[in-house]
Amino acid sequence: MADYKELTRVATQVRRDIIRMVHGAKNGHPGGALGCTDLLVLLYFKLMKHNNKNFSMDGKDEDLFFLSNGHISAVLYSTLARAGYFDVKELATHRKLNSRLQGHPTPHEHLPGIRIASGSLGQGLSVAVGAALAKKLNNDDKFVYVLMGDGEQQEGQIWEAAMFAPHNKVSNLIGFVDYNGIQIDGHTKDVLDLMDLGKKYESFGWEVLSCDGNNFESLESTILKAQANRSNGKPKMVIMHTQMGYPIDFMMGNHKWHGNAPNDEQKDKALAQLEVTLGDY
C-alpha cells in the first residue's frame, strides 16, 4: 500500500503531465486539474479496488470513479495512464485530432477507464447514483465515487439527484465537490453564491464531510470515515477545499487558470516547481 511519500511522487508527476498536456494542446483547464490531483491519485493509487489491466465497462466488484466536471480531463487521463490503464505516451495526443483523449472524457473513443461522457455539467451525480443502484441490485458491495466542480453546483439537475439519493438510501455513493471558490467568470460568491453548500446537502439528507483536498492525510481520513458510516444509510458528500492551480505559485487562486493554457515561458516556470519523479511521457 502506497505511503504518502510515494503518493506525493505520483501526484507531482501527474501535475507535470497536466501542465505539459495543456501546454501541448495550447488549451484546456489546468487550474481545477491541478487542484484535484491529490484526490485522484489517492483514489487510484491507494483506496480504490479497480482493474487497470482488463478494463470492463460494467466494473463489477470494482470501485468506480466518475468525473462530472469533465473539463478537468487532463488529471483523469494522466492518473489513468500512470495507474496503468493505457500507455503514458498517449497523453501527448490529448485534445488533438484522432485522439482517444478528447477535450472532455468519453467512452465513444474506447479509452480504458472512461465509462461515461461528461462535459455538459450537472449530469455526473445522477450517473453515479445510477451506477450505485446497479451495484446494489447486483449485490456488489463496492463504492461509487463522483467528483463535481463547485460552480457546477449551480446546475439544477444536481439538486434533483441530491433529493433522490438520500430518499433512496444510496449509501454506497461518496461525492466530492471541488470547493476552490472559482469558476470561469470569477469567484463563485460573485457569479452565483453557493452560500452554505454543506448545509444545503445536509438539509437534503446527506452526510456532509469536509477536508483539505490538497492534503493526503486529511483526504484519506475523511474518505475512510465516509466509508465506515455506510451503515447509516446516507449518501456522503465531501466538501473538498482545494486551491485552483495547486501548487504552482502564479496559478494558485487565480480564475484565469480555470481555462487557459500556459505559454512556453509559463510552462517552464510551472515545471520548475515540479520535479520529474516517474519520468515525463
Place this chain on the structure above:
Amino acid sequence: MKKYTPTEKFDTRSGFGAGLHELGKKNPNVVALCADLTPSLKMEAFQKDFPERFIQCGIAEANMISIAAGLTIGGKIPFTGTFANFSTGRVYDQIRQSVAYSHKNVKICASHAGLTLGEDGATHQILEDLGMMKMLPGMVVINTCDFNQTKAATMAIADYNGPVYLRFGRPVIPNFTPADQVFQIGKAWTVNEGKDVTILCTGHMVWESIIAGEMLAEKGIDADILNIHTIKPLDDAAVLASAKKTGCVVTAEEHNVLGGLGESVARLLSTSLPTPMEMVGVKDTFGESGTPDELMEKYGLKARHIVDAVIKVMEKKKALV
C-alpha cells in the same frame, strides 16, 4: 385492399405496459424508471410484481435519464417512462451526452406523443420528438401503431444493445397487427400490397392509412401501404422498392412535417430515386386543446387527408409521363 377487421381496441401505452411486465418476468436485468406518471405509462403491473427493479424518480426527468445511463454500467437494461414531451425536449442534453454519445443501453419509452394527447394542449403535445431523436447519432427511433405492435416492440428492444427511443400514445384505437408478431427493428411491415401509390405511415396514422386504403380502393386506386414503425434506421430497401413500383409516395405521421418520417423519406428518395411526394403531417405549428378526433381533423391527419394527398401525388406522377 386487404381487409382488417379488428374486434378489440386498446391504447398503445397499454401495449408498452404489457410488454414491460413480460420483460420483468423474462429478463432479470430489466429495470423500469418513472417520473411520477406510473398509471399514465401503464407501468403499475411491473411496479407491483418487481418492486425492487422499479425506480420512482419523482418529477425530475433529467435525473431519471442520467440515472438510467448509470444503471447500464453494471449491466442493467433501464426503461424510462414519461410523456414524450418530457422524454425528449426536456432532457435532450442528458440523452445526448449520457446516453447517445456514451453508447448506453437505455430505452426511452415515451407516451402521449402528438396531438392525440388531446385536452391538455400544446404544452404536452410534442410534435418535434422524432426529429430531435433521429438527429442523435446511433439512436434507434420507433413509433408503434397499435397495442400488439407496441408490446412486441417493447420486448424486442430489450434484446437490442444500444439506445432506443420508443414512441407511443394515449388514445384507444383498433388493435389490428398480429398478436404473435416478431418485431424486427428497421424492417417495414407490409399493410397492403398495391401498385398505384405508396403510403408510408407510422404510429396512429397507420390505422388512418388503412381507412384511406379502403376509400382509395372504392375509387379504383390500389395503394401499397407500408408501416414504417422504425423511423431510424429507415428501411431504405423497402421504401425504394415500393417507390420504384408505384412511382409516387405519400408519408403520414402525427408529427411536424419538419424533422419527421416524411423528411427522412424525402432525403432518401431525392438522393437515390427522385419520386413525386406528398407529406401528411402537422405543418410546422403547435397544437391546442381538443378531443383527439377533433385535433386530427383540424390539423389534417385523418384518412380523408391521406386520400387527398394520394390524389395530388398521382397527378404529379401523371404530369411526369
